[in-house]
Amino acid sequence: MELARPNFFAGPYIERRAEEREDPQWLAAARADPAARYLIAQGTAQLLQAGAEPHVALLANGAPLLAATDPESAVLLGWFQGARCVLQELPAEGAFELPAGTQLTELRPLTAVLPAEEAGLLAYARALLIWRARHRRCGVCGAATVATRAGHCRVCSDPACAQEYFPRIDPAIIVLVSDGERALLGRQASWPARRYSTIAGFVEPGESLEDAVVREVAEETGVAVTQVRYHSSQPWPFPSSVMLGFQARAAPGSEVRTGGELEDARWFTRAQVQAGEALAPPGQSISWRLIEAWLKGAS
Numbered sequence: 399m400e401l402a403r404p405n406f407f408a409g410p411y412i413e414r415r416a417e418e419r420e421d422p423q424w425l426a427a428a429r430a431d432p433a434a435r436y437l438i439a440q441g442t443a444q445l446l447q448a449g450a451e452p453h454v455a456l457l458a459n460g461a462p463l464l465a466a467t468d469p470e471s472a473v474l475l476g477w478f479q480g481a482r483c484v485l486q487e488l489p490a491e492g493a494f495e496l497p498a499g500t501q502l503t504e505l506r507p508l509t510a511v512l513p514a515e516e517a518g519l520l521a522y523a524r525a526l527l528i529w530r531a532r533h534r535r536c537g538v539c540g541a542a543t544v545a546t547r548a549g550h551c552r553v554c555s556d557p558a559c560a561q562e563y564f565p566r567i568d569p570a571i572i573v574l575v576s577d578g579e580r581a582l583l584g585r586q587a588s589w590p591a592r593r594y595s596t597i598a599g600f601v602e603p604g605e606s607l608e609d610a611v612v613r614e615v616a617e618e619t620g621v622a623v624t625q626v627r628y629h630s631s632q633p634w635p636f637p638s639s640v641m642l643g644f645q646a647r648a649a650p651g652s653e654v655r656t657g658g659e660l661e662d663a664r665w666f667t668r669a670q671v672q673a674g675e676a677l678a679p680p681g682q683s684i685s686w687r688l689i690e691a692w693l694k695g696a697s
Contacts, residue, residue, distance in 0.1 A: 593676075
């Protein structure tokens with residue numbers, strides 16, 4: 399299905415130029431490039447311009463805060479808005495003098511107010527930060543890993559092992575199930591009152607995406623589904639997923655029953671959703687895009 403606009407966090411916001419990662423002198427080239435810009439992070443918090451309309455704070459070569467970052471933490475993200483863009487991380491401990499008007503901030507609370515391209519850049523960087531933090535040691539022999547390929551690969555430091563690790567994402571399906579006139583929506587107990595969303599869950603080993611849709615809907619709601627159709631996808635770095643969106647039809651006569659994952663699941667008509675009986679998920683989520691497509695007539 400062709401979308402009029404990409405899902406939030408997705409789209410051609412950056413030129414990755416993966417071939418540049420093969421240059422062992424890539425960081426020296428960045429340091430010599432007056433147009434290069436640096437995205438600063440500490441853990442999963444990232445440097446943003448503070449204020450009612452926040453923006454990512456990209457630093458230039460020579461910025462004092464760069465001296466506090468570890469060169470080994472550098473990752474070549476690509477070319478953002480025409481400029482070479484490098485991710486660098488501050489140590490977890492210590493106080494640092496941030497540039498005036500900036501602060502280290504988590505991404506998720508700001509998705510509703512960030513420009514889409516900047517949110518995409520921050521989501522990309524956040525996913526890499528989480529991957530790196532979880533692969534500091536080799537899963538085969540336990541030795542420390544070291545960064546290669548401009549930060550996009552970590553290699554076991556034991557030459558006898560030399561296992562390579564590349565960034566990984568966890569695929570999860572998310573599906574709008576309809577019987578034609580109604581949509582099946584569920585809610586978790588921790589969500590705000592009246593918040594309902596589409597059904598979602600992680601793909602298991604040995605399972606196709608379509609198999610995962612059928613299984614997750616049955617496990618969480620007891621509803622059998624048919625006619626599973628792909629809709630679109632969305633990067634979701636909370637912590638490291640890609641959401642694979644589908645539409646599906648409910649088998650006739652399927653009754654809703656919830657298990658342990660959902661507090662409630664029920665059928666809603668378009669009129670009920672539009673009247674606010676189900677508080678919709680945020681507009682930046684693929685869940686809302688699936689609901690929106692159904693509201694416009696997709697069955």
